[in-house]
């Protein structure tokens with residue numbers, strides 16, 4: 720083999736290896752935590768590689784086994800696969816900021832919560848809590864599948880209600896983009912900077928109290 724062909728093959732392999740590497744931003748933890756929690760973060764660079772129906776089924780199966788008050792299971796999900804009408808409608812609900820980065824994600828989904836208890840018809844004070852927890856379950860199963868998720872509050876609830884005929888007793892809660900992660904330089908420069916920015920968290924002593932509110936448990 721001549722040196723030119725050898726160079727072409729080596730650079731092809733190198734490019735492919737590079738494409739397979741994605742940027743990690745693991746949590747800088749003070750304690751050892753579950754690897755999936757440490758690894759999870761919310762990238763905005765998604766590749767257009769589709770995900771399988773089985774992956775999607777497992778993601779929603781995880782949500783199904785989330786706990787809820789009185790086992791009400793107030794969560795509902797509207798999912799869209801790229802190339803299909805549901806994805807287009809979900810994309811239309813998103814604010815422009817989110818549309819700018821989420822356009823390649825193969826899956827968009829919207830969580831919806833049932834506002835009243837099925838038992839007695841009274842307002843369920845924790846339906847949003849329960850729906851949020853089911854979305855957390857989804858994020859962990861997404862990680863297990865080698866995928867990434869990015870949740871969004873930036874969307875129009877009114878538009879979602881209208882486009883998907885969501886009944887009055889149900890409230891759109893949050894959206895999520897799911898897919899394989901891509902390299903930061905596939906984003907526009909502003910989003911690339913955000914993608915590479917360090918992650919921030921409050922310290923435990925600002926969050927966990929004992930004795931009275933505000934008195935740190937761990938000092």
Ligand SMILES: Cc1cc2nc3c(=O)[nH]c(=O)nc-3n(C[C@H](O)[C@H](O)[C@H](O)COP(=O)(O)O)c2cc1C
Pocket residue numbers: 759760761762817869870871872873874893918
């Ligand atoms: C309910 C919720 C709403 C969010 N809304 C948006 C959004 O509209 N657009 C966006 O780019 N990120 C959004 N995010 C992502 C957060 O900015 C992100 O989770 C946070 O900065 C922490 O970063 P990490 O998930 O990488 O740890 C949202 C996250 C959650 C949980």
